[in-house]
Each structure stands twice: as structure tokens, then as C-alpha cells.
Amino acid sequence: MKKIVLFALGMAMSMTTFAQDEVETTISADVVSNYIWRGQDLGGVSLQPTLGIAYKGFSLTGWGSVGLTDPTDTKEFDLTAAYTVGGFNIGVTDYWFNAGLDPAGRYFKYDAHGTNHVFEANVGYDFGVASLQWFTNFSGNDGANKDGKRAYSSYVEAIVPFKFASVDWTATAGAVPFATDFYNGWTSGFAVTNLSLKATKDVKVTESFSVPVFAQVAANPCTQKAYLVLGFTLIP
Template sequence: MKTIKTIVVVFVALLSITAMNAQEESGASVDLGLDVQSRYIWRGLQLGGASPSLQPYVELSTGKFAFGAWGAYSTGGVSAGQEADLYATFNATDNFSITLTDYFFPVEGGAMDYLKYNGHVLELMLGYTAGDFGFTLATNIAGNADMDANGDQAYSTYAEISYGTTIGSADFGIFAGAVFMDDAGYYLTSGSGFINLGVSASKEIKISDSFSLPVNAALTVNPDAENVYLTFGFSL
């Protein structure tokens, strides 16, 4: 029960120490903004209902480390799929990274005991790139939102391979993702399945001489759930 609370406290402490040290490092930077998506599609799953999603973020980077917070909030007022996440990334090399993410799913109007076990999932993710190809492996290692019928940790695992290139003025990508050991139904499968296949594109649209708007679109198919989504978004 104390696992998530300890991790959150340690994360905030590390973020504070890093922020103070970053003031003395010329390579430190802070990035923040807001993504607006027509729907919130995550790993082939639609979260937050069939309404646009506002997704704010802030990240502090210094050296090989990055610490950040990310959120998702449905404009349709749907509680399911709302998020307030914390993450820490270690870029071991130019090609390999390790990310620890604390996913938290708040419920509007309800007390969720943030510093306890309720509503959290802790995920460990490994990322590797080789040229234009990328590979991701992510496993839930703690959290009561991914427990099976016996109350045991399910360790739901997601794997994805992707390829990206540039066509004209746009960045183009294809991706394929599958889930394993999903005994708790965290990814809404019966244990395993292909849940995230699709193509994506992004580019910048010039609005004026001093401002360009980054836009993106994706066609996502979830073969396991027999669903398909076409989404559009932009970043501020």
C-alpha cells in the first residue's frame, strides 16, 4: 500500500533537486505546452469518451534525465480516461531509454487518496531506436488498476514496433502494437491480442512569418476490439 506513495514522494524530491541543479547547468531546459486531440486514443484504446481531449504537459530535461507531468481531460466531462501522470526518463544512450511512469486516473467529484494505492498504475518502459525503426516494451509493475480476479498483480505488458520517415513536408509513421499477460483486462483484452495498428502523419502549418502550428493525424485500428479511429490534433 505504501509503494505508490513512496514513489511519488521520491519523484517530487528528485524533481526539486534536479530543478535546483539545473539552474547551474547550461544544458538544462524546460518544455511545456498543450496538445488538443479530437479523441484521446492510447495504444489502440479510446479513453475519455468520444469528445476532444485537452492534454497539458511540462518537462524538465538535464543531461541524460527528463522529468515530467502529463495530463488528459475530456471536454465532454467523461470521468473514465482522465489522467494526471508523472514520469522520469533516463536516456542511457542515443538509442536506448528507460522510463518509469506513474499513471493516475482521477474521478471527478470523488476523493481518490492520491498518495495511497487507489487509481494508480506504475509502468516500466524500455525504448530502443535503430535508424528509422523503434521498439517499445512496457510492463505494469505495480498499481491496483491492474490486478486480476485474485487480487494479484497482472503485469500487463505492451510491445510496439514502429517506423518513421519524411514524405514531402510531413513526418510519416507506421506502428504495430500488441499486449500480453493482460489477465486483468487492463487493455480490455482476454489476455493478449493485437490492439494498435495504424499510420500517422505530422507537419507544421505556417500561420504567419513568426508562427507555425504543429498538426497531426492518425488512422488507428484495434483488431482485437474491431474498432477503427481517425483522429486529428494540434499543439500549442
């Protein structure tokens, strides 16, 4: 699996059509009332910073999350290497969570049977009116299937952006296709785990500074839970 991912990244990096020509840097931070990830409730009020660079379609991004009100909320630090050309994208993410197989929560512990890291491959395509993404865990602290073996836990998601009443909207539908205990405690097979509708609007603070504010209604049909999330993004 690792060889396949590396080969695909190499092939994608050789294609520069439609790629950007200058190095771009991303610095931002979201503050959210509730951390909801793929239909899972991972914590309350959280700060989620992003730092990334991109060049000719290739990007390296660091993303994190830390709870602001509850010390037991999920702490997370993710590193993603990705490539985009035209509508096609491919990437690999190293997720680190403070909870996992290592009770001490050490970041630099990569032992196959004692790490809190999860390694995931992603491939997708943006058709313009909608995008489709597929994610699969291929190493690290993955879930188990019905036989107790590595599940190669997967998640597939369709995203539809649109504009309505001067507001940017995003509709998302996500599902877990195979049995795994990685998502929502346990899914015995195909399960819809994420249905959400998000609205984003820039709030003007000064003549030269505005803050994107968003609200999101999210539901997980598998666990029969629903959430209302409010947040804003700080971009220097």
C-alpha cells in the same frame, strides 16, 4: 521489481556520453478530437498539456488529459522519470486516472488495494529507422490474469518514423503479450491492440509562428474498432 528498476536507472544515469549539456524545458499542449491510448478509446475532444525538464539525458515530465465536451471522459495526470543515452532509454511512469479503486478519485491515496495510480516501468531502444519499447505495470491498480492475480500487464510497441510528400509520418504497431484485464477489458493472451498511421505537418500562422497539425488513423484488431483522430499542438 522496484529494486531492479532503481538499479537500472542508477546505471543509466552514470553514463553521460551523447547526453545533452544544458537544461531544457518543454511546455506544450495537444488538442485532440478523440483520446486514443494504446488502442483504447479513453474519451472525446481532449486537452493534453505537457510540462517537462531535461538535463544530461535525464528527464522529468508531467502530462495530463481532460475532456472538453464530456465530463465523464478520462481525466489523467502522469509523472515520468526517464533516462536516455544513445538509442537506449529507460523510465518509470506514475499514471493517475480519475477512475479506479478509489471511488472518490483522490490523487494522494496510494493504498495498495484502493488507489487509482498505476506504476509502470519502460525500457526501449531507438535503432534510427525504428524504435522498440516495452512497458510493464509493477504496482498500483494493475489488471488481473486468468488466475485473478496481478497480471503485471505489459505492452510492447514498434514505431517507424518516415517522411513522405513533405509530411512527417509515424507507423505504430502495438500488442499485449500476456493475459490481463487491464487493456481493452480483457485479453486472454497475446493480442495486437494498436495499429496506427499518423501524419504531422506544420501549418504556418505568421512568419515566426507555426502550429503542428496531425491526423491519425488507428485500429484495434483485438476489439475490431477503428478511429480517425485530428489534433494540433500548441508550443509557446
